[in-house]
Amino acid sequence: MDGSAEPRIKEKRWKIDFEEEMIRKWESEDWWKFDPNSDKPSFVIDTPPPYPAPVWHIGAAVSYSMQDIIARIHRMLGYNVLYPIGMDRNGIPIEMYVEKYEHINMWEHDRDDFERLCRQYLDQWTEKMKEIMKRLELSGDYEENYYQTDWPEYRGLTQLTFKILWDKGLIYEAERPNNWCPHCKTTIADAEIEYKEKDGMLYYIKYKVKETGEDLIVATTRPELLFGCKAIIVHPDDERYKHLHGKTAIVPLIGREIPIIPHKEADPEFGTGVVHICSFGDVNDVRIFRELKLEPVKVIDTEGKLTEVAGKYAGLTGKEARKAIVEDLEREGLLVDKKPIKHKVPVHERCKHEIEIIPMKEYYLKQTEFLDTLRKYVEEIEWYPEKYKQHLLNWINSVTVDWPISRRRYYGTELPIWYNKKTGERFVYADGKYRKPWKELPPKLPEGWNPEDVEGEWRTLDTWMDSSISVLFITRWMRDEEFFKKTFLEGTKLRPQGYEIIRTWLYYSLLRVHQLTGKRAFDKVFINGMGLDEKGRKMSKSLGNVIDPFEIINKYGTDALRMYIALETSIGENYRISEQKIQGAGKFLTKLWNIARFISMFEPAEERPKLEPTDEWILSELNRVRERVIQYYKEFDFHNAALELRKFTWNVFADHYIELVKRRARGEEGFSEEESKAARWTLYEVLRQILLLFAPIIPAITDKIWRELYDERSIHAQEFPAAIEGIKDYSELTEKIAEFNSYVWNTKKERGIKFYEPIEGIEIPEELEPFRKDLVATHRIQ
């Protein structure tokens, strides 16, 4: 009989509409859920909770797609995968947004109402964000294991960790010079600082030496800080100034007498080689003040304005003061020179405003004493790719001071502290329930405290205090012992994230989880690269090269985007996003669809028939590919898996095997029913395995075909296929077969014979003898 019929797959090509159809189907299914009762090993993915925003960056879409590929791979490898979707909603960005668009000032607005406004916008965006994530085919848990970092349940846990660490003596309060953002009006940690190259002016200012009366020229970019000047340093070996060691300098304008000290931090090559040490121009000043036990002077206040120590300049902003002071110095002949200079200034990564170093009373979390343990953890973790291990080590090695964790902001988790105004005592209380100390009392007060005298803390915690325990939250630490054991204690824990938050999210997570549980937070860390534009530049609003993921998805579909991701991005490398490439990757979907459509014309053979050598060849080649692909998957290398699979599917299976068995499958050219059945069985089997192996990367198209041809139950509920047993291994001959086919096609072309017309005088090489019948039929060799 003729084994072919009308194809069961009707549409001529894969349509984007099918993606939405699949996504809707998945929503009502359960294969993506973590099953607490399963005996399978747990695999926990501590996905980065995105910060909700009205639009999403294509780079983020790519990163999250990669995480989803990893999740799907592990389900199909036989793991019980916990893949929660979370939203990070605490912190400055939403506050700044509300201030801008509601035209209000946070400090002048009622706090309750301000928080309500924050929540209102966040809720709106959170829903939008979930929609985007679903449309990206992210198979995370949006239900039972969904979370938000501003949930009472989450914030309550953060407060509980504060209390635990407080009781352990790891948190303390101190007044120290801190990074202060005058724009956000809060202290920030070193990890939140970045450096920006700026044009500045280097001013050469005349100091006097008291003992000798000579001039001493100091070069500085910030003359307004001279009110905080407490010392002059010169390099110990600098011949020009050796005679001044131990002498006294007089600060211009204010006449303060300060010591001249030899110190190796002064670079003889820079400026005049003379440095004035002021509170506080930079971390160097902080260090030298501490080293020399100098008493700091507060020159800049929390508003970024000069304090009363600046006399007539008090109340001016730093910039205004600088201008006025420079003018005055110039008038009095104290300014000898000024030169433009390019220098890097520290800015707050959130708002990009220059930070000041100001002594503030804040709470600190001890971290320096844990660095050795963290270094050990870093070595134990499996890194994908390995090279980012060094990034974290570099950061750990640069940590020298404890982490300031209190923030002067509103939308965050408050420090769970109450103060007794009468006695000055402090009460730290938390039990897992979220409380706002500035508006409510704890369930109990220390003995002898009168509620009338109690004042609650208003400050919030650094948002990294919340997000750094995400892995504990999702594994239900302190909330569900059994779940925690099954996931955190017994499971494999993966942290996938971008490299830009290695020193924050990853570092703080390792630190905090260790402090709280004594355990290493993760077994594996996967660092994804960053999306650049076609020319290799960062995407930014100012360059106007930002791509909206929805533009791409509406045009080419999510599967095409994901195929592009797998094909084009090496693990951990930055990648260039170009529409052309996404379009190119999408071509494979059409090809795969048509392969399936072609195969769907045939009756599937239920039982495995006796196979022909050509069938054994493609199956043995498939066995090899299958093994390599699964190995790649285990190493998170879906890039090479995709390349391998595409090559096999397109350039071996479609181009050669399908061509070789077309006629046999149809039962033409005198092939027997048994022989035809063998071809049909093999076609279905190879496609089945290709679909399974491709499913994590292109989930919609593979599932659509799967359901049409194989099983109504989703392909994503399946495991990867096993090797095919009991066949002769012809995989060594793949090259030879391809070469022979090319040779015949070439010859026909040279002789002007159409591909489907017969040809004479072609010898079949001896080693291809087993495939003679299929070769003869395919090429119509006479």
Added chain:
RNA sequence: GGGCGGUUAGCUCAGCGGGAGAGCGCCUGCCUUACAAGCAGGAGGUCGUAGGUUCGAAACCUACACCGCCCACCA
């Protein structure tokens, strides 16, 4: 200043001790009843520069140049 990564076909990149490769683009011929978003064929590179190790180097070593990123106390 320190560290890491890179420099291979027009573009993007893989290869990391014995045949210089892929995708996209380009050229030529084909509507061969799965697929023209396809099929078949083809052009194109002294593998950044200079040394060295080796029977043999794009790959290993050294130096240099250029590019990118990270860290750091340029006041």
